[in-house]
Amino acid sequence: MALALAAPLAAQETPVPRIASSNGRHALIVDGAPFLMLGAQVNNSSAWPAAMAKVWPVMEALHVNTVEVPIAWEQIEREEGKFDFSYLDLLLAQARERDLRLVLLWFGTWKNTNPQYTPSWVKLDNKRFPRMRKPDGTNHYALSPFGRETLAADSRAFAAFIRHLKQADPQNTVLMVQVQNEPGSYGLPRDHSPEADAAFAAPVPAALIKQTKKQPGDWTRVFGRDAELYFHAWHVARYIDQVAAAGKAIKPIPMYVNAALPGDPFTWQEPKSYASGGPANTVIDVYKAAAPHLDLLAPDIYNPDHKAYRGFLAAYDRPDNPLMVPETGHSKEYARYFFEAVGRGAIGWAPFGVDGNRYLPTLPLTPKLNAEAIAPFAANFALFRPIARLWAERAFAGKTWGAAEPNDPADQHQQVMKLGKYVATASFGRSDFGMAPPKGNPEPSGGVAIAELAPDEYLVTGYRARIDFALADETRANILYDRIEEGHYDAAGKWVFERVWNGDQADWGLNFTAAPQLLRVKLASYPKR
Numbered sequence: 037m038a039l040a041l042a043a044p045l046a047a048q049e050t051p052v053p054r055i056a057s058s059n060g061r062h063a064l065i066v067d068g069a070p071f072l073m074l075g076a077q078v079n080n081s082s083a084w085p086a087a088m089a090k091v092w093p094v095m096e097a098l099h100v101n102t103v104e105v106p107i108a109w110e111q112i113e114r115e116e117g118k119f120d121f122s123y124l125d126l127l128l129a130q131a132r133e134r135d136l137r138l139v140l141l142w143f144g145t146w147k148n149t150n151p152q153y154t155p156s157w158v159k160l161d162n163k164r165f166p167r168m169r170k171p172d173g174t175n176h177y178a179l180s181p182f183g184r185e186t187l188a189a190d191s192r193a194f195a196a197f198i199r200h201l202k203q204a205d206p207q208n209t210v211l212m213v214q215v216q217n218e219p220g221s222y223g224l225p226r227d228h229s230p231e232a233d234a235a236f237a238a239p240v241p242a243a244l245i246k247q248t249k250k251q252p253g254d255w256t257r258v259f260g261r262d263a264e265l266y267f268h269a270w271h272v273a274r275y276i277d278q279v280a281a282a283g284k285a286i287k288p289i290p291m292y293v294n295a296a297l298p299g300d301p302f303t304w305q306e307p308k309s310y311a312s313g314g315p316a317n318t319v320i321d322v323y324k325a326a327a328p329h330l331d332l333l334a335p336d337i338y339n340p341d342h343k344a345y346r347g348f349l350a351a352y353d354r355p356d357n358p359l360m361v362p363e364t365g366h367s368k369e370y371a372r373y374f375f376e377a378v379g380r381g382a383i384g385w386a387p388f389g390v391d392g393n394r395y396l397p398t399l400p401l402t403p404k405l406n407a408e409a410i411a412p413f414a415a416n417f418a419l420f421r422p423i424a425r426l427w428a429e430r431a432f433a434g435k436t437w438g439a440a441e442p443n444d445p446a447d448q449h450q451q452v453m454k455l456g457k458y459v460a461t462a463s464f465g466r467s468d469f470g471m472a473p474p475k476g477n478p479e480p481s482g483g484v485a486i487a488e489l490a491p492d493e494y495l496v497t498g499y500r501a502r503i504d505f506a507l508a509d510e511t512r513a514n515i516l517y518d519r520i521e522e523g524h525y526d527a528a529g530k531w532v533f534e535r536v537w538n539g540d541q542a543d544w545g546l547n548f549t550a551a552p553q554l555l556r557v558k559l560a561s562y563p564k565r
Contacts, residue, residue: 049206055290055331055383056432060355062332063432064290064383066137066211070428073211073384074417075139077104077363080147082393083111085126090392092134098410099417101424102211103136104362104386108143108153113193116157121200131209138210139362139384142197144190144279146219146272148296149311151179158189165189168227178221181271181313182231191282198283213289214362215280218296218336219272220313225306226268236267244270247325265307266322272313273326280329290331293323294362297335301347317351324356336363336388337373342442342480345373353380363388368481371412372440375483375498378420379438379453381431387413412481419497419552422525426495430487441482441501449474453486454508455494458515458559460486461504468547469540474502484548489556492518496546496555504545505559513561517542521556531556 053071056063063070076098078091083106095103105127112119124140131138143153151159151167158165165186168176179186194215201210226232240250240258244266248258255263280291296311298318310316315323315333323333335348353359359382364370366387377385390410420427430436439451441464453460463474464482477500484498496503507515520537537546537555546555 050208052287052289053208053211054288055358057355057358058432059434061381061432061434062358062383063428064211064358066208069425070432071211071383072378072420072424072428072431073102073137073139073360073386074100074420074424075102075104075362075384075386076100076390076413077141077386077388078106078391079389079393080106080143082391083107083123083127085123087393088127088130092130094391094410095136096134098390098414099421100386101137101417101421102139102384102386103131104139104141104214106141106143106153106217107197108147109145109158109190109193110153110155112197113155116155116189119193119196119200121197121204124197124200125204128205128209132207139212139214140201140210141214141217142194142279143217144194145179145186145216145275147217149178149218149220149222149314151177154179158186166229168221168224169229169232170224171228173228176221176224176227178224180227180229180232181268181275182227182229182235187275187278191279194279195282195286198286198289201289202287208289210289212331213283213291214334215283215291215293215330216276218294218311218314219276220268220296220311220316222311223308225264225308225312227271232271235271236264241270241325243325244322247321261304262307262318265312266319268307268313269315269319269322270326273315273323277327277329280327284329291329292332292334292360292362293327293330294334294336297337297339297348300339300341300344301351302344317348320351320354320357332358332360334360334362337361338363338365340365340367340369340443342440342444342447345440346376349377349380349382353382358383360384362386366390366410366413368412369479371416372481372483372499374413374416375438375485376440377438378427378431379436379485381434381436383428383431415499415550415552416483419499419554423495423554426525426529427485427487430489430495435488436486438485439483439501441477441480443480449476451484455486455488457492457508459506459508460484461506462498463502463504463545464500466502466545466547469544471544492559494557494559496557497553498548499550500548502545502547505557507561511564513563515559515561518558518560519556520546520558522553523556524554
């Protein structure tokens with residue numbers, strides 16, 4: 037099977053990227069075909085001309101195809117009504133020189149709930165651009181979603197940004213735009229301004245009643261314990277939706293908002309303990325009702341626990357929501373979750389803060405240690421970049437699976453994937469030979485990915501894991517390998533055969549080490565009698 041390659045980035049106009057959905061599955065369509073974003077996000081303060089020189093070498097070493105970069109409101113409109121897009125133009129040119137795509141992150145009213153990326157004329161004028169109020173009437177740090185002037189000014193700036201992008205980027209180097217960044221508020225579940233209090237006493241909007249299948253009433257009557265959380269999420273989402281609508285009216289590029297998450301996806305937590313009002317897993321339905329101009333809601337996952345990570349992926353992997361992880365941790369324990377995400381059909385996945393402008397938490401970013409710090413992520417992307425289009429197409433068809441090594445002994449260092457006719461078991465920490473139980477790798481680092489290419493034929497890959505196939509129904513037949521080919525895809529997207537795996541390489545399962553390997557596996561069966 038040949039995979040469609042991205043067209044070279046050129047000055048001619050190309051179709052605007054879009055989200056396609058079918059049968060509850062989703063794809064990011066770029067240049068007419070599904071596209072898998074192998075991404076990395078730069079540090080917040082790296083989005084300046086002088087700083088970009090330390091960004092691009094790291095992106096090259098990571099083997100990404102997409103870079104996520106902030107565009108700050110304060111950066112483009114230091115004086116009200118006067119816009120400067122020189123950095124955006126430079127960013128577009130530098131990305132095209134490297135044949136890389138971009139996702140731009142609008143840091144406007146909320147950046148990690150904070151207004152610090154608004155221009156000074158916004159953040160210093162609390163009368164025109166009000167902050168949220170606490171119950172005692174004092175100011176909270178976050179800007180209020182009820183600020184009409186704030187919404188109007190943010191929408192104008194965002195529209196100007198998208199208007200310039202439409203003119204400057206006819207070839208669609210930019211694939212998506214994030215609207216705000218981890219919005220909401222910490223420490224205060226909702227605004228207590230007079231306007232907010234009046235709205236809280238009013239009936240819940242009909243669209244949210246329909247979405248949640250509740251009986252009409254005021255917020256407390258309808259949502260009880262979660263009333264303030266749902267109320268704040270509704271009004272923050274409505275605000276963001278209006279900003280997004282102002283941009284989409286100019287260029288209908290995919291737009292999304294990202295979420296700062298609770299500690300885990302399974303237990304209820306006080307709204308003031310996480311970013312209340314943001315698109316957390318607890319309020320996805322609220323955002324779906326309130327923000328129809330957003331193409332997706334995306335989790336920023338910084339919990340390295342296996343069950344928690346999978347739980348957050350499951351929460352955002354919905355028939356009405358494409359799965360994308362725009363931020364995740366950049367310590368090595370997070371790298372294995374790439375396989376879990378793309379196996380679920382994620383349209384993109386990106387570690388945060390991997391560039392040369394600041395040190396990583398555990399390793400100084402020197403030339404010697406830089407490669408060590410990013411090595412697990414670079415290995416994943418190098419493995420997948422030649423098959424990114426193929427993988428995205430198979431994922432859109434619902435024919436991909438993935439697993440990351442668990443860190444809970446109760447999982448017995450194994451993960452099971454149901455492929456329909458077949459079952460694939462990924463085990464971690466086994467020797468190449470023998471059937472001794474898996475012990476797990478010294479550190480959880482294994483991952484596997486499987487894509488169905490045709491009936492009984494699979495593309496199989498991974499690191500530090502063994503994969504065993506079995507028939508889902510073993511009562512009448514025994515499984516066998518018809519053929520196992522190791523190879524790679526060339527620049528034209530054609531499979532290049534290298535060798536056949538057999539004997540020691542297949543008798544005990546398919547063992548993947550730290551070496552990058554792609555297998556095409558043809559399965560068959562023979563009757564028990």
